[in-house]
Amino acid sequence: MKNLNNIIPDDDGGGRRIIGLSLGAFAMFFLLLSRLWYLQVISAEDLIDQSESNRLRFVPVAAPRGAILDRNGKVLVSNTPSFSVAVIPQDVKNKDQLIDNLARYLNLDRKEIETKWTKGQGRAKYYPLVVASGITRDQMEFLEENRLALSGVNIEMKPIRAYANGSLASHLLGYLGEVSEDELNSERYREYNAGDYIGKSGIERAWESYLHGTDGGRQIEVDARGRFLRTVAETGSSVGNTVMLTIDLDLQKAAEQALGDQAGAAVAMDVNTGEILAFVSSPDFDPALFTGRMPPDVWKKYLEDERHPLENKALKGMYPPGSTFKVITAIAGLEEGLIDEHTTVQCTGSYKFGNATFRCWDHKGHGTVDLKKSLRESCDVYYYKLAERLGVNRIAKYAKAFGLGAPLGIGLENEKGGVIPTEEWKLKRFGKKWYAGETLPVGIGQGYVLTTPVQLASMIGTIANEGTIYRPHLVKRVVDSDGKVLQDYTPQVIGKTGLKPSTYRFVKEGLFAVVNEAHGTGGMSRLWEVKVAGKTGSSQVVKLRDSKGGIPYRFRDHALFVGFAPFEKPEVAVAVIVEHGEHGGSAAAPISGKILRAYFEGKGVIKKPVPKASVKEEAGGDGVAEPDTGAKEE
Amino acid sequence: MFDRRLFTNFDWTLLGVVLLITAFGVINIYSASSSYRDIGTPYYIKQLYWIFAGLLLSLTVCSLDYHMLEDFAYWLYGGVVILLLLVLVAGKTTMGATRWISFGFFNMQPSEPMKIVIIMTFARFFSRYPVFKGLTLKELVYPLLLLGVPAALIMKQPDLGTAILVSLIAGTMLLFVGVRWSALGSLFAAAVPVVVVAWQFLLHDYQKKRVYNFLNPDLDPLGSGYHIIQSKIAVGSGATLGKGFMQGTQSQLRFLPEQHTDFAFSVFAEEWGFIGCLLMLALYLFLILWGLGIAKRCNDRFGSLLAVGVTAMLFWHIVINMGMVIGLMPVVGVPLPFFSYGGTSMVTSMVGVGILLNISMRRFMF
Numbered sequence A: 001m002k003n004l005n006n007i008i009p010d011d012d013g014g015g016r017r018i019i020g021l022s023l024g025a026f027a028m029f030f031l032l033l034s035r036l037w038y039l040q041v042i043s044a045e046d047l048i049d050q051s052e053s054n055r056l057r058f059v060p061v062a063a064p065r066g067a068i069l070d071r072n073g074k075v076l077v078s079n080t081p082s083f084s085v086a087v088i089p090q091d092v093k094n095k096d097q098l099i100d101n102l103a104r105y106l107n108l109d110r111k112e113i114e115t116k117w118t119k120g121q122g123r124a125k126y127y128p129l130v131v132a133s134g135i136t137r138d139q140m141e142f143l144e145e146n147r148l149a150l151s152g153v154n155i156e157m158k159p160i161r162a163y164a165n166g167s168l169a170s171h172l173l174g175y176l177g178e179v180s181e182d183e184l185n186s187e188r189y190r191e192y193n194a195g196d197y198i199g200k201s202g203i204e205r206a207w208e209s210y211l212h213g214t215d216g217g218r219q220i221e222v223d224a225r226g227r228f229l230r231t232v233a234e235t236g237s238s239v240g241n242t243v244m245l246t247i248d249l250d251l252q253k254a255a256e257q258a259l260g261d262q263a264g265a266a267v268a269m270d271v272n273t274g275e276i277l278a279f280v281s282s283p284d285f286d287p288a289l290f291t292g293r294m295p296p297d298v299w300k301k302y303l304e305d306e307r308h309p310l311e312n313k314a315l316k317g318m319y320p321p322g323s324t325f326k327v328i329t330a331i332a333g334l335e336e337g338l339i340d341e342h343t344t345v346q347c348t349g350s351y352k353f354g355n356a357t358f359r360c361w362d363h364k365g366h367g368t369v370d371l372k373k374s375l376r377e378s379c380d381v382y383y384y385k386l387a388e389r390l391g392v393n394r395i396a397k398y399a400k401a402f403g404l405g406a407p408l409g410i411g412l413e414n415e416k417g418g419v420i421p422t423e424e425w426k427l428k429r430f431g432k433k434w435y436a437g438e439t440l441p442v443g444i445g446q447g448y449v450l451t452t453p454v455q456l457a458s459m460i461g462t463i464a465n466e467g468t469i470y471r472p473h474l475v476k477r478v479v480d481s482d483g484k485v486l487q488d489y490t491p492q493v494i495g496k497t498g499l500k501p502s503t504y505r506f507v508k509e510g511l512f513a514v515v516n517e518a519h520g521t522g523g524m525s526r527l528w529e530v531k532v533a534g535k536t537g538s539s540q541v542v543k544l545r546d547s548k549g550g551i552p553y554r555f556r557d558h559a560l561f562v563g564f565a566p567f568e569k570p571e572v573a574v575a576v577i578v579e580h581g582e583h584g585g586s587a588a589a590p591i592s593g594k595i596l597r598a599y600f601e602g603k604g605v606i607k608k609p610v611p612k613a614s615v616k617e618e619a620g621g622d623g624v625a626e627p628d629t630g631a632k633e634e
Numbered sequence B: 001m002f003d004r005r006l007f008t009n010f011d012w013t014l015l016g017v018v019l020l021i022t023a024f025g026v027i028n029i030y031s032a033s034s035s036y037r038d039i040g041t042p043y044y045i046k047q048l049y050w051i052f053a054g055l056l057l058s059l060t061v062c063s064l065d066y067h068m069l070e071d072f073a074y075w076l077y078g079g080v081v082i083l084l085l086l087v088l089v090a091g092k093t094t095m096g097a098t099r100w101i102s103f104g105f106f107n108m109q110p111s112e113p114m115k116i117v118i119i120m121t122f123a124r125f126f127s128r129y130p131v132f133k134g135l136t137l138k139e140l141v142y143p144l145l146l147l148g149v150p151a152a153l154i155m156k157q158p159d160l161g162t163a164i165l166v167s168l169i170a171g172t173m174l175l176f177v178g179v180r181w182s183a184l185g186s187l188f189a190a191a192v193p194v195v196v197v198a199w200q201f202l203l204h205d206y207q208k209k210r211v212y213n214f215l216n217p218d219l220d221p222l223g224s225g226y227h228i229i230q231s232k233i234a235v236g237s238g239a240t241l242g243k244g245f246m247q248g249t250q251s252q253l254r255f256l257p258e259q260h261t262d263f264a265f266s267v268f269a270e271e272w273g274f275i276g277c278l279l280m281l282a283l284y285l286f287l288i289l290w291g292l293g294i295a296k297r298c299n300d301r302f303g304s305l306l307a308v309g310v311t312a313m314l315f316w317h318i319v320i321n322m323g324m325v326i327g328l329m330p331v332v333g334v335p336l337p338f339f340s341y342g343g344t345s346m347v348t349s350m351v352g353v354g355i356l357l358n359i360s361m362r363r364f365m366f
Helices: A002-006 A014-042 A044-055 A095-106 A110-119 A137-145 A181-185 A202-206 A249-259 A296-304 A322-335 A371-376 A380-390 A392-401 A423-430 A436-443 A453-464 A501-516 A584-603 B004-008 B012-032 B043-063 B067-090 B111-127 B138-156 B160-177 B181-202 B205-215 B226-237 B264-297 B301-325 B343-361
Strands: A056-061 A075-087 A129-135 A153-163 A176-178 A197-199 A216-222 A228-235 A242-245 A264-270 A276-282 A345-347 A350-353 A356-359 A367-369 A468-470 A475-479 A485-488 A493-496 A533-539 A558-565 A572-578 B092-094 B097-102
Touching (some): A014 A044, A014 B160, A014 B264, A014 B301, A044 A056, A075 A137, A095 A110, A095 A137, A129 A137, A197 A202, A249 A264, A249 A276, A249 A584, A264 A584, A322 A380, A322 A436, A322 A501, A322 A533, A322 A558, A322 A584, A345 A380, A350 A380, A350 A436, A356 A380, A371 A501, A380 A392, A380 A436, A392 A436, A453 A468, A453 A501, A453 A572, A572 A584, B012 B043, B012 B264, B012 B343, B067 B138, B067 B301, B111 B138, B111 B160, B111 B343, B138 B160, B138 B181, B226 B264, B264 B301, B301 B343
Antiparallel strands (some): A056 A216, A075 A129, A075 A153, A176 A197, A216 A228, A242 A475, A264 A276, A264 A572, A345 A367, A468 A493, A475 A485, A558 A572, B092 B097
């Protein structure tokens, strides 16, 4: 056989090479084994983690937000269950048919559902995609009955905001909205997920971290395609903390009613603590509309309204304080020793400065005017002359001592600081030097001077308590769901004016006269049961020359009133501004009177509605500077 | 014609080890494919059919005296090379590669039998070639031509994995025959430009991408680096004792690609842990050493060369597959012999085992 010939003697024996190959095989297998040791023993922990994060996903469950209460524990904002329709894409058999059915059952536009569907396509297949929220109970029951035709549809219950008093205090409470892309990227919302609802304004935004609660969630297992398999673990959500405001619901209601449908703001403050008791900005809006589907026409209406219903006027509205600022000018004069209570000035109805003429609101003139009369009748000439002697920087010194010109730190976002002009300020702002003629309007709260209603309330409150500036605040305390107090906001003194007691006495006597004496401009805020003191103001929006009658709404003067009560032992301060209300005495003072009445009714000091105070003292006329020159030009 | 000695000398150990590995393989395929939607016969049942068919083929191969192969070797070689040429001309294209040839009633992939045929061809070539102190460079020309023609054709399909395997098998056989150091040195020197040229002109983009991804899988963790990363996670998270049968999250939740075929071992590693892997490595190492032992005990050179070739074929499949699964090598579609699901691989491996059994039981006949 041929086979036998095949046996050729090896040159150096195959045996040795077999051993070589065996060693090679050993080496290779040892390499494999070492690698397995490295992966399965040394790196095991890390790779186990990686395999876990591969398969486990976290689906957050939003916590119910905490409630917002008034100072007496009355509910302002709480939660109510809202039903929404969600689709779980992985369970849907026939997408088109399902959308058709949903559109029919819910009476929705097919396109709207489709848009939401497409928007959520990037997400995992197990993630519920909300296609309609805020459905009615009837709709929900109807869907439940037709479950079979709706495979893949889930009806989810989630708590949404319920506003016990509708649009009451809407600017203060704020509204909710979905967290935005930018917010998600910021440090403040680091812990949030897309789709979360957060406070977008007011208390809801500023106290977000307390109100939000701790979201719960389900840990679910998914496969490589992201399809839900089972729930591995579940953690419950815990409700947010309750925020108790300093606001008094009844007073707030009364203040809003008093302001009615006029545009403006009203702030009532406890003069001995800085607690804000009422905080009104008008017109208001309906915060509930922001949580659900905002009808586009409503949104448009809000944005286009020239009275800016979305703007928080009490905090962010900057208005010239007008004659209410004369209090500051008077204080500056007394403190600087330029006047005393007996100093008199002759008012002829105007004052000539250089070649400019500054007019008093009463063109007939006030005759001989002392401090008390200057306040009572709001004589402009008295303050033109005083301002001229003081100079703008000295006026600013006292204005700032009362907390004007800078935010008070009320705790809400974007609080405005207003403007208290000085020579340096003008140089910095406009690059121009200050003209002496510009000082005169400052003396009556015009010109460059701008203040917010909150600042005015604080200012008059500081006069009422004779020198202590409390930080105006809106929140009394934060309480958790077990009733434990997490944060107590005690009164905080942020400044002392440090003035002579006599200064307060003389100014307060003037303010009392404004409301209670004949020829006082603030008579319409008078109460019979409690002594009220205050100051009216009208602030110019644009300079108009002798325009009588038909002034367009947006050019009319703003009407202001600041006041406090009781005169002897002050408790509450009020600042009211009625946009384009024209005269402080007729437009703002009565509102203030109603607010103060409501306050004392609440205290039991005033028993019940008594016949309306029929005082009609020269209301209406108030100091508006109408200089004939360009002295006020900016 | 059946000698009684053939039965008494039958290599039960070899068959036993192979059957043990296939048994583990079937169990593992059961687990790996349990998450699949059931369409038709389950994979583990089909694998059982293939094992049965493979065993029949294997026993057929070992019933005929392997010395007959020596006469057919070149004819088989010529035939398969022609088939490879046919593939290039008239092959079926699936997934961008042309590897199959259709004969109407059945399809075949000629690159697969080439693995066995190259072994026979080299065994035939060297069985009558006297070698003293190793092959010189000149003497390597013919064998390298014999290897180069089919390897280039397979590479052209393109099927880099098989081309490399065929070359590695042939190379191992050359080392067994003996190659002079000078010749080896020259070959390496020549290999460098060849690799550079191949990289530039012969390798396809997807093949280059695999190499890149192997070198740095994090470059594209969701794309082509995905396989390596997921497989490493599966293997490593199995830790020492494994997650348990049917409990592998990476496999049951389908994070692994090709988990019943090329990545079957990572399913096993995840569920049985380091201990299981140690057992499998031991079984495979035993198989390889046993194959080399058959080569050593064989009295004729053709038989020895055949045995070394077949063992090399199994060895390189094992090393490349495991190396890929545990991230030591780039992803190439090489199955794990007797373990991965697949008829082609099972048939080739079983034919190889048939050849080994054949040689083993005839060692006393001369």
